Amino acid sequence: MDFKSNHSSPILTDPIPISKPRLGIHDSLLPYSSSGVFSQGLFLTIPWNKPGLLDDVLSTSWLDAMKSSSPRNTMKYNGYDFSTNDVDAAYRNWMLKYPSALTSIEQIVNNAKGKRIALFLDYDGTLSPIVDNPDHAFMSNAMRAAVRNVAKYIPTAIISGRSREKVRKFVGLKELYYAGSHGMDIMGPVHPPADHTTETKVGNLYQPASEFLSMINEVFVSLVERTKNIEGAKVENNKFCVSVHYRNVDEKSWTTVAEYVQDILKHYPRLRLTHGRMVLEIRPVLKWDKGKAVEFLLESLGLSDCDDVLPIYVGDDRTDEDAFKFLRERSRGYGVLVTPAPKESNAHYSLRDPSEVMEFMNLLAGIA
Numbered sequence: 001m002d003f004k005s006n007h008s009s010p011i012l013t014d015p016i017p018i019s020k021p022r023l024g025i026h027d028s029l030l031p032y033s034s035s036g037v038f039s040q041g042l043f044l045t046i047p048w049n050k051p052g053l054l055d056d057v058l059s060t061s062w063l064d065a066m067k068s069s070s071p072r073n074t075m076k077y078n079g080y081d082f083s084t085n086d087v088d089a090a091y092r093n094w095m096l097k098y099p100s101a102l103t104s105i106e107q108i109v110n111n112a113k114g115k116r117i118a119l120f121l122d123y124d125g126t127l128s129p130i131v132d133n134p135d136h137a138f139m140s141n142a143m144r145a146a147v148r149n150v151a152k153y154i155p156t157a158i159i160s161g162r163s164r165e166k167v168r169k170f171v172g173l174k175e176l177y178y179a180g181s182h183g184m185d186i187m188g189p190v191h192p193p194a195d196h197t198t199e200t201k202v203g204n205l206y207q208p209a210s211e212f213l214s215m216i217n218e219v220f221v222s223l224v225e226r227t228k229n230i231e232g233a234k235v236e237n238n239k240f241c242v243s244v245h246y247r248n249v250d251e252k253s254w255t256t257v258a259e260y261v262q263d264i265l266k267h268y269p270r271l272r273l274t275h276g277r278m279v280l281e282i283r284p285v286l287k288w289d290k291g292k293a294v295e296f297l298l299e300s301l302g303l304s305d306c307d308d309v310l311p312i313y314v315g316d317d318r319t320d321e322d323a324f325k326f327l328r329e330r331s332r333g334y335g336v337l338v339t340p341a342p343k344e345s346n347a348h349y350s351l352r353d354p355s356e357v358m359e360f361m362n363l364l365a366g367i368a
């Protein structure tokens with residue numbers, strides 16, 4: 001399998017051309033084939049993203065970007081103040097383009113007839129509500145039950161910006177596929193022993209950015225040190241990427257946070273910066289994202305190039321747009337954007353919040 005992406009980064013604007021080295025994936029990282037989950041002998045060409053230090057966050061009005069990156073409520077959005085009525089009217093209008101996946105379930109079911117659904121779920125803001133402390137973003141037991149139930153009928157993967165280990169711990173379900181670090185750390189389900197004489201089989205692993213591990217660690221340590229005096233700043237090690245949270249930082253210090261990040265990145269031309277919800281994220285320049293992870297998983301599951309497969313991806317964040325874009329460009333399946341406020345997206349449908357995501361999964365389980 002040879003991934004050759006034409007996708008241009010949705011974020012970087014740096015025009016510096018670079019060569020695209022072919023990254024041979026070491027055998028030890030190749031999925032083993034005995035369980036038949038991941039195909040063997042993969043040799044991926046992973047295009048490198050342009051080595052820009054700065055994305056839209058820093059190249060233009062990054063302070064504005066920081067401000068609008070996660071509306072704390074729907075009354076203030078993208079710099080505008082809305083009354084509740086305005087918000088409702090705007091949202092209803094927006095839903096003409098991105099209809100609710102709940103009210104469109106019949107249409108989805110009709111299109112799924114004779115097809116196998118594959119479900120991809122983002123974690124933060126999709127399965128768990130956005131909270132101030134990233135370590136406390138727990139999903140409810142009801143949500144866990146809904147995921148467990150839908151996964152009985154539909155192959156289900158969690159694709160998150162968090163480290164795979166952390167998101168797996170939050171979700172707590174062994175039977176799922178997990179892709180952490182924005183898709184750069186993929187693992188298949190852990191199979192329980194068939195009987196007490198056999199060992200638990202660890203899921204197959206695929207880590208296209210493994211060579212960046214020590215560099216990311218270094219950056220993590222530097223950023224922790226650098227930001228230690230900024231009240232509320234939190235640096236999270238997501239294994240193949242680092243998140244610098246400014247949600248709890250006084251707005252007056254946001255510039256300082258961004259400058260510190262920018263300073264450190266100057267020493268790492270092979271890392272780049274993207275922007276999530278009140279978080280700056282540092283990751284390898286590899287052009288590997290959630291869209292690539294979906295492509296990889298479909299391929300590994302033997303579900304790519306099949307007309308009888310309907311992938312559905314549910315997510316709330318900018319990084320999920322890569323997956324929506326992949327599905328749209330391939331005219332395959334549906335992206336479902338989770339948002340309480342209107343925003344442009346490559347998704348096909350919308351859901352307002354995690355509780356609607358849960359309802360949607362219950363409906364999917366019912367029809368599968």
Ligand SMILES: O=P(O)(O)OC[C@H]1O[C@H](O[C@H]2O[C@H](CO)[C@@H](O)[C@H](O)[C@H]2O)[C@H](O)[C@@H](O)[C@@H]1O
Pocket residue numbers: 122123124125129130131132133134135137159160161162236238243245247276277278279281317319
């Ligand atoms: O891809 P995701 O699963 O959506 O992960 C994206 C980032 O999510 C987390 O941060 C976000 O959620 C936190 C908890 O609600 C919130 O406090 C923070 O402001 C948000 O940016 C996570 O902590 C990051 O590492 C992920 O990259």
